[in-house]
Amino acid sequence: MGLQVTDLKVSYRTLHGDVQAVDGVTFGIADGEIMGLAGESGCGKSSLGNSLVYLTGRMKYVHGTVELDGVTLPIWDFEEMNEHRFKQISVVPQYAMSALNPTRKIGKMTHELLRSRGVTYASIEDELVRRLELVGLSKDVLGMYPIELSGGMKQRTVMVISTLLNPSLLIADEITSALDVSTQKAVAGMLGEFRTRGFVKSMIVITHDISILSQVADTILVMYAGHLAEKATAETIVEAPLHPYTKLLISSLPEVGVRYDKKRLVGIPGIPPALLDPPEGCRFRARCPLATAKCKERPPFVDVAPGHQVACWEVAA
Amino acid sequence: MSRRLDGGSTGSGGAGLAGAGADTGALMELDGCCKVYKVGAFGGKRLTAVHDVSFDVHAGEVVSLIGESGSGKSTIGRMILRLSPVTEGTICFKGDDVAKLKRSGLQEYYRHVQGVFQDPFSSYNPIYKADRVFKMIKDAYFSGVDDREWDAKVHAALEAVTLDPTQVLHKYPHQLSGGQLQRLLVARALLLDIEFLVADEIISMLDASTRIDVLNLLGDLKARGLGILFITHDLSLGNYISDRTVILRRGAIVEMGATEKVFGNPQHPYTQMLLASVPQLHRKWEDVEAAYLQVSNAVEVDSRESSLVELEPDHFVRSAA
Numbered sequence: 119m120g121l122q123v124t125d126l127k128v129s130y131r132t133l134h135g136d137v138q139a140v141d142g143v144t145f146g147i148a149d150g151e152i153m154g155l156a157g158e159s160g161c162g163k164s165s166l167g168n169s170l171v172y173l174t175g176r177m178k179y180v181h182g183t184v185e186l187d188g189v190t191l192p193i194w195d196f197e198e199m200n201e202h203r204f205k206q207i208s209v210v211p212q213y214a215m216s217a218l219n220p221t222r223k224i225g226k227m228t229h230e231l232l233r234s235r236g237v238t239y240a241s242i243e244d245e246l247v248r249r250l251e252l253v254g255l256s257k258d259v260l261g262m263y264p265i266e267l268s269g270g271m272k273q274r275t276v277m278v279i280s281t282l283l284n285p286s287l288l289i290a291d292e293i294t295s296a297l298d299v300s301t302q303k304a305v306a307g308m309l310g311e312f313r314t315r316g317f318v319k320s321m322i323v324i325t326h327d328i329s330i331l332s333q334v335a336d337t338i339l340v341m342y343a344g345h346l347a348e349k350a351t352a353e354t355i356v357e358a359p360l361h362p363y364t365k366l367l368i369s370s371l372p373e374v375g376v377r378y379d380k381k382r383l384v385g386i387p388g389i390p391p392a393l394l395d396p397p398e399g400c401r402f403r404a405r406c407p408l409a410t411a412k413c414k415e416r417p418p419f420v421d422v423a424p425g426h427q428v429a430c431w432e433v434a435a
Numbered sequence: 436m437s438r439r440l441d442g443g444s445t446g447s448g449g450a451g452l453a454g455a456g457a458d459t460g461a462l463m464e465l466d467g468c469c470k471v472y473k474v475g476a477f478g479g480k481r482l483t484a485v486h487d488v489s490f491d492v493h494a495g496e497v498v499s500l501i502g503e504s505g506s507g508k509s510t511i512g513r514m515i516l517r518l519s520p521v522t523e524g525t526i527c528f529k530g531d532d533v534a535k536l537k538r539s540g541l542q543e544y545y546r547h548v549q550g551v552f553q554d555p556f557s558s559y560n561p562i563y564k565a566d567r568v569f570k571m572i573k574d575a576y577f578s579g580v581d582d583r584e585w586d587a588k589v590h591a592a593l594e595a596v597t598l599d600p601t602q603v604l605h606k607y608p609h610q611l612s613g614g615q616l617q618r619l620l621v622a623r624a625l626l627l628d629i630e631f632l633v634a635d636e637i638i639s640m641l642d643a644s645t646r647i648d649v650l651n652l653l654g655d656l657k658a659r660g661l662g663i664l665f666i667t668h669d670l671s672l673g674n675y676i677s678d679r680t681v682i683l684r685r686g687a688i689v690e691m692g693a694t695e696k697v698f699g700n701p702q703h704p705y706t707q708m709l710l711a712s713v714p715q716l717h718r719k720w721e722d723v724e725a726a727y728l729q730v731s732n733a734v735e736v737d738s739r740e741s742s743l744v745e746l747e748p749d750h751f752v753r754s755a756a
Contacts, residue, residue, distance in 0.1 A: 298503035299503065326642065329671075333715075370643060371716060372672055384647065385647040
């Protein structure tokens, strides 16, 4: 069944008007799929992730539906969503290191969290300890305050607690960004492990780092300025992308194991458009080398090959 | 402590880090630098952040300082910029000990040596317009220069960092992008007679599509003859930009040398582990591991009780003495 998002629009209320952070987004995730969500800062990737779980005060639901395992999630209703949060859909927030309550010991905090969902702590404690051990943390962590743990340990603790009730969908928002490369690799490895062991069915991994996604994700969805640009298998996105934005982005990434004596990488000229009053049509138009008059209309997000969708007039034609 | 890296303490022909024929002397030279912080109540405990670090940077050269968090890489940058004193050892700029500089000498030092730091948003005072950083330079160093001449100088500096003056002057920091702010700071350094730049994680906060431009800018500065110390945790960026690489671990150098040698033929288990952990676009972790971790039975050596050994010309590795 998985997740099906249809024409989702979410905006931020500001004094100057609504900022359309997520504008007409349609995609699906199959059971057991790890989907990477990539894009630059301000492209709406975190807004999209958050809107599936938790619309904060400034965010406004405008349009669209979100279906998880055949059930429509009431994302516009903060109270009603409580039924689904943590049980069916769970999140590891962007700053997981500061997501833990500093005045509670980890065990006590988990206890309170479970009670709010009508689950007794005793019934799940063994499983909790087993999972902590799986990610290399000892049982003693439960008796510690967050300040006693290192950044990587907090990150792993939050991941274990978030997935404790075996949610159907986990949204992992920039969970590897603040970590060292070796810790990064360990945390990324855990994502795959969690899926294999059935702790979560499917995942959305949000990051700006495509090279991490190429390691852990099955499919990658690239966003640009609130619109979807391209979705395909991780391998296709990295080796044979079609959307001009994806192409330029991939070609601008330096890598280890390559000598750059003569080669010079180039960035994408220009900056992303402001979303307060975004341009009509394709939002990458101003920076795109292939742009034509046709791009003043918004390109549809269409299949160009099985499992490969692109929103670009030049590619689809 | 007196081990010189461009000398021949290991006696391998004296080619040294500088490479043959570059005997003009290093621009910035660190010799046996240590930094010890006093921590805990009443400073009772001692924490060694940097331990016996020696390397040098020549003009027209980019040296990457790579390490994970807590490896002391930023501390080294701060010591070079005299933002934090050296506990032991010396840092010499063109042969002069930086620690001994007094008022006017120090001001003269900052005319030639400048730093740019990680977070462009906190480098600026949000109350003032971003171009106030130029005004401050003028007041401190060029108070005699008339306004028109100064404006021309500012415009030339902005051009050098590929910024359009009309887009960035008279704007507040929040109106500019991170890449623009970071380039403004480099332009500010260029207004001085800069010869050495400490670039501390300057692109970590930038987006993928713009970070490569700032990186290329460093390449252009190098071509102008600047010496650059590029501090980063990202091995792929270090690999792209630098001529030489220094790998730090817990405050000590574990491996250093020409970039292609350190990255192409890593010898220290820590370097191998780092390279195996970097996510690569076209190769999976499993395949990479096999390539780098050939010497899986390599013995972990305590960096405090070992020394750097020159393995081949311009390639030093820490191993048990």
